[in-house]
Amino acid sequence: MSTPKRYLITAALPYANGQKHIGHLAGAYLPADIYVRYLKAQKRDAVFVCGSDEHGTAIPIQATKEGTTAQAIIDKYHPLMEQNFKDLGIVFDVYHRTSDPLHHQTAQEFFTKLEANGDLETKETEQYFDESAQTFLADRYIKGTCPSCGYDSAYGDQCEKCGKSLSPEELINPVSTLSGNAPIKKTTKHWYLPLNRHEEFLRNWILEEHGNDWRPSVVGQCKSWIDGGLQPRAVTRDLDWGVKVPLAGADGKVLYVWFDAPIGYISATKQWALNTGNDWKPYWEDKDTKLVHFIGKDNIVFHCIIFPVMLKLHGNILPTDVPANEFMNLEGDKMSTSRNWKLDMQDYITDFVNKENGGQQMADALRYYLTQIAPETKDSEFMWKGFQDAINSELVSVFGNFVNRSLVLMHKLCNGKVPPYHTDIEDSEDASVKEAIAATAKKVSDLIEGYRFREALFEVIALARIGNGYMQKKEPWIVAKQLAENPAAQKQIDNCLHLCLQLTANLAILAQPFLPFTAKKMCHLLKVVDKILDWENAGSLKLLSVGYTLRAPELLFRKIEDEEIAAQIQKLNDAAQTKKMETANTPITSTSTIAPVKPEIVFDDFAKIDLRVGTIVAASKVEKADKLLQLSVDLGFETRTIVSGIAQHFEPESIVGKQVTVVVNLAPRKMRGIESNGMILMAEDANGKLHFINPSDNINPGSGVS
RNA sequence: GGCGAGGUAGCUCAGUUGGUUAGAGCACAGGAUUCAUAACCCUGAGGUCACGAGUUCAAAUCUCGUUCUCGCUACCA
Numbered sequence: 001m002s003t004p005k006r007y008l009i010t011a012a013l014p015y016a017n018g019q020k021h022i023g024h025l026a027g028a029y030l031p032a033d034i035y036v037r038y039l040k041a042q043k044r045d046a047v048f049v050c051g052s053d054e055h056g057t058a059i060p061i062q063a064t065k066e067g068t069t070a071q072a073i074i075d076k077y078h079p080l081m082e083q084n085f086k087d088l089g090i091v092f093d094v095y096h097r098t099s100d101p102l103h104h105q106t107a108q109e110f111f112t113k114l115e116a117n118g119d120l121e122t123k124e125t126e127q128y129f130d131e132s133a134q135t136f137l138a139d140r141y142i143k144g145t146c147p148s149c150g151y152d153s154a155y156g157d158q159c160e161k162c163g164k165s166l167s168p169e170e171l172i173n174p175v176s177t178l179s180g181n182a183p184i185k186k187t188t189k190h191w192y193l194p195l196n197r198h199e200e201f202l203r204n205w206i207l208e209e210h211g212n213d214w215r216p217s218v219v220g221q222c223k224s225w226i227d228g229g230l231q232p233r234a235v236t237r238d239l240d241w242g243v244k245v246p247l248a249g250a251d252g253k254v255l256y257v258w259f260d261a262p263i264g265y266i267s268a269t270k271q272w273a274l275n276t277g278n279d280w281k282p283y284w285e286d287k288d289t290k291l292v293h294f295i296g297k298d299n300i301v302f303h304c305i306i307f308p309v310m311l312k313l314h315g316n317i318l319p320t321d322v323p324a325n326e327f328m329n330l331e332g333d334k335m336s337t338s339r340n341w342k343l344d345m346q347d348y349i350t351d352f353v354n355k356e357n358g359g360q361q362m363a364d365a366l367r368y369y370l371t372q373i374a375p376e377t378k379d380s381e382f383m384w385k386g387f388q389d390a391i392n393s394e395l396v397s398v399f400g401n402f403v404n405r406s407l408v409l410m411h412k413l414c415n416g417k418v419p420p421y422h423t424d425i426e427d428s429e430d431a432s433v434k435e436a437i438a439a440t441a442k443k444v445s446d447l448i449e450g451y452r453f454r455e456a457l458f459e460v461i462a463l464a465r466i467g468n469g470y471m472q473k474k475e476p477w478i479v480a481k482q483l484a485e486n487p488a489a490q491k492q493i494d495n496c497l498h499l500c501l502q503l504t505a506n507l508a509i510l511a512q513p514f515l516p517f518t519a520k521k522m523c524h525l526l527k528v529v530d531k532i533l534d535w536e537n538a539g540s541l542k543l544l545s546v547g548y549t550l551r552a553p554e555l556l557f558r559k560i561e562d563e564e565i566a567a568q569i570q571k572l573n574d575a576a577q578t579k580k581m582e583t584a585n586t587p588i589t590s591t592s593t594i595a596p597v598k599p600e601i602v603f604d605d606f607a608k609i610d611l612r613v614g615t616i617v618a619a620s621k622v623e624k625a626d627k628l629l630q631l632s633v634d635l636g637f638e639t640r641t642i643v644s645g646i647a648q649h650f651e652p653e654s655i656v657g658k659q660v661t662v663v664v665n666l667a668p669r670k671m672r673g674i675e676s677n678g679m680i681l682m683a684e685d686a687n688g689k690l691h692f693i694n695p696s697d698n699i700n701p702g703s704g705v706s
Numbered sequence: 707g708g709c710g711a712g713g714u715a716g717c718u719c720a721g722u723u724g725g726u727u728a729g730a731g732c733a734c735a736g737g738a739u740u741c742a743u744a745a746c747c748c749u750g751a752g753g754u755c756a757c758g759a760g761u762u763c764a765a766a767u768c769u770c771g772u773u774c775u776c777g778c779u780a781c782c783a
Contacts, residue, residue: 215711216710216711216712217710217711217712217777218711219710220709220710220711221709221710221711221777221778222710223709223710224708224709224710224778224779225709225710225778225779227709228708228709228778228779297711297776297777297778298777298778300777300778301778326711326712326776326777327776327777329776334776372718372719372731373718373719377711377712377719378711378712378713378719378775378776379711379712379775379776379777380718380719381717381718383717383718385717386717386718386732389717389718389732389733390718390732392743393731393732393733393745394731394732396743396745397743397745397746398745398746400743400745401742401743401745401746402742402746404741404742404743404745405741405742405743405745405746406741406742407742408741408742409741409742412741413741454718454719455719455720458719458720458730458731461731462730462731465731465746468742468745468746468747469746469747469748471741471742471746471747472739472746472747472748473747475739475741476741477740477741477742478739478740478741480741553742555743556743557743558743559743622707622781623707624707624708624780624781625707625780625781625782626707626780626781627781627782628781628782643781643782643783644782644783645781645782645783646782647781647782663783666783667783669783671781671782671783672707672780672781676783678783679783
């Protein structure tokens with residue numbers, strides 16, 4: 001495998017609607033940063049691009065939630081995320097943003113080219129339209145009852161209550177948030193990317209060319225998608241927030257966020273070129289460029305199927321690899337923003353990096369643990385106790401301690417200077433340490449090239465461990481006691497410390513991609529310039545000149561105390577608990593500032609609904625459906641079959657005999673082949689648990705409800 | 707329900723094309739040591755490789771079935 005002429009590395013564009021947590025960091029940004037730092041140390045031509053993804057409907061939604069504008073939201077989170085990355089040592093060559101005019105222009109050009117080449121299709125569909133406002137309604141301007149959880153103010157693209165993503169058609173009783181009127185359906189034209197035309201290409205490219213060198217989960221996920229049948233995907237939508245569709249007669253339409261966001265990698269590269277006076281084109285057009293996307297597993301389809309098709313049509317190079325990571329859990333549970341079960345980058349920075357006893361060493365500490373538990377092959381788990389153990393017994397005790405004892409001994413036994421190396425008394429121990437240094441450099445290098453950062457880091461620690469073992473065998477502090485009788489023994493001390501110091505310098509080089517701040521500090525202690533960190537020096541035994549005076553030792557890392565860990569766990573639980581209470585105490589209708597209550601109806605509207613009390617006489621699971629129960633409900637005048645989406649909340653046996661409220665004059669509807677004749681009313685509590693709405697005492701089935 | 711990825715020591719993970727007593731690190735136990743951040747070093751204990759069949763001289767590894775976890779997807783009137 002020859003070395004490519006240049007590399008372009010991307011990390012998933014973080015969505016600018018809120019803080020990003022350590023799961024995001026471990027999934028994409030940290031591995032990408034490690035890889036890039038390694039490439040740069042190798043003096044390869046590598047450009048690392050990223051930026052904020054600032055379009056899409058969730059940003060305006062977040063704006064509504066925070067009572068502000070979409071622009072204010074992205075102006076708040078874009079610099080925050082940029083600073084967070086910087087604080088944790090994630091160094092992009094450019095951190096761009098999709099709201100930048102350069103990006104709009106790039107995305108429009110991209111779209112225009114595809115459109116001009118006939119690579120897009122147009123289709124007319126019916127969409128909701130507000131007659132009084134004379135406008136099509138983007139998903140977020142439509143509210144209605146969530147079909148999933150029954151929340152009455154769900155948006156047309158997502159229910160904020162249960163988190164399910166929706167399409168406006170799924171909403172029950174949709175209402176325009178502009179006028180409060182029920183919207184009408186009207187045809188509108190949209191552009192589509194016909195993925196189905198490219199099945200052959202995708203099969204060849206992914207399954208044949210990369211079936212073996214990409215991660216199994218990535219190939220598997222793609223295969224699943226391709227086999228499932230590729231569909232044309234809408235590229236545009238009716239919305240006022242995003243990149244305008246650059247065609248006449250497309251007023252009020254923007255590019256769909258999934259289409260514009262990945263193009264952000266290209267505009268970011270352009271911005272980098274502008275900043276540095278380089279040419280961006282070879283990075284996206286020259287075949288000798290290696291393009292690598294670092295992402296989380298939720299992004300596989302976009303980066304392996306959709307974006308490559310776009311790139312191919314537009315005449316760009318394709319990604320060489322897409323090392324997608326799995327997810328990182330936290331203390332036994334999935335990380336979740338809505339449940340407040342997470343560790344934001346900002347929180348870690350505040351609690352550790354920016355504390356008096358913290359500093360950049362704590363940024364490296366986090367980088368160390370996150371790399372050590374990187375979810376490279378399966379979901380992994382961030383445990384605060386695990387964090388403490390990893391730092392205290394590996395980083396501090398093995399790595400930090402080796403560096404420290406080497407420097408301390410050198411000052412005590414060698415007058416603070418790098419001692420000479422006497423080849424005439426070299427023994428097998430010395431030789432094997434020399435070998436280990438060279439071998440580790442090679443191993444770390446190979447592992448990083450193969451995106452196996454966890455193992456690569458392990459090898460770095462292993463080298464420090466070898467150093468500790470070597471010193472233990474040589475015992476220079478014992479030898480020093482014999483100097484009075486045997487002055488020649490100084491040679492043994494010299495050799496031991498000479499090698500330990502050269503090993504330390506090597507550790508700095510090898511650790512640099514993972515622990516950049518620490519590597520820098522080590523350079524300072526060894527009084528060498530940062531240039532020594534170039535990878536070509538890895539494995540060298542001549543990094544420090546004999547007779548060179550070094551600085552007084554300083555500790556590289558501090559231990560993490562039990563109290564700190566306890567405090568973090570407490571904080572995590574408190575935050576989740578608070579969130580839970582908030583949710584429980586907040587009436588559903590006031591969680592949103594817009595249209596908390598549905599539009600007023602007259603009594604006649606209500607009277608149309610025929611509600612009756614019924615008794616469940618039989619219940620069973622619907623086959624091939626996770627959420628459906630088939631119920632037989634005795635309504636007094638007849639027993640009906642009703643299908644209800646409550647299978648995840650109730651065991652069929654446990655609800656037989658229960659009384660429920662039923663809408664009996666609802667139009668029948670087939671679900672999974674079974675006709676449902678009515679609807680069971682349910683209430684949902686703050687925890688998402690469903691409860692039947694029923695009379696307090698058992699009454700006759702068929703009794704009316706009003 | 708369909709599809710994809712996983713299930714290996716208490717914890718985090720390795721195990722190349724099936725081949726001798728299944729490997730690391732952490733944690734744990736014992737020992738040694740004091741230069742070093744109660745650090746290091748040595749030794750040890752600890753596994754029915756999710757479960758059940760099958761193929762084979764030989765299975766953690768291949769095949770089938772079952773089960774659990776995660777993701778994508780369908781189902782929610």
